[in-house]
Amino acid sequence: SPQSGNGANGSETHSNNNSTASYYDLYQAFDWTEYMKETNSVAAPQECFKQAPLPPINDFKVNMKLEALDPRNLTSTCIATVVGVLGPRLRLRLDGSDNKNDFWRLVDAGDIHPIGHCEKNDGMLQPPLGFRMNASSWPMFLLKTLNGASMAHAKVFQTEPPTPKSNLFTVGQKLEAVDKKNPQLICCATVGAVKNDQIHVTFDGWRGAFDYWCRYDSRDIFPVGWCARAGHPLQPPG
CATH class of the missing domain: 2.30.30.140 (SH3 type barrels.)
Structure with a gap:
């Protein structure tokens, strides 16, 4: 592997994803x-x-919540939490799934949106593929997940480049x-x-x-x- 540190599967050597300082020092x-x-x-x-000719500014913070397409089931819009930030990139984890399916998106990705975007467009938030509870508990899980959560504000999302x-x-x-x-x-x-x-x-x-x-x-x-x-x-x- 080009470099096995800080893996996206939770087996990282540099495990504090909120701070990338020690990671930068290596390179x-x-x-x-x-x-x-x-x-x-x-x-x-x-x-x-x-x-974009200039890399977009990343104003997201760890623990912010947003809506994202499930990369393993692109017809589903799910709740995701920012679990890491690296340059203009976000490491995301779908709420209700484990840390083995984290994925990365740029802050100007076209498939991430503020909470509420799905509902505004007459969609429904779905549990992620492999939701770790009974599907019938999803509505209650959703309420609990969003209650008092830190929501990513619309202004931190950047426009997707052409x-x-x-x-x-x-x-x-x-x-x-x-x-x-x-x-x-x-x-x-x-x-x-x-x-x-x-x-x-x-x-x-x-x-x-x-x-x-x-x-x-x-x-x-x-x-x-x-x-x-x-x-x-x-x-x-x-």
């Missing part, structure tokens, strides 16, 4: 300019990405990408292949163990230098 800023010179490579330009009109990536370009197996990590990566709306993300120095295909408008890929601007650690090549 000096990676010198992309030097690395691209050495590897004779170029960065994928900003217009390739569905990311989608590029087409896939502009070319093979060999450098980027920064989330490691799907350890999603708290963002690593140095290269576009290994391009096919229709998809790109193949290959992690530099890891011989294929973590590579994956994703859509060109994935929110898990970023321009070179994004982590440095966002105050987010970047894993150097393996």
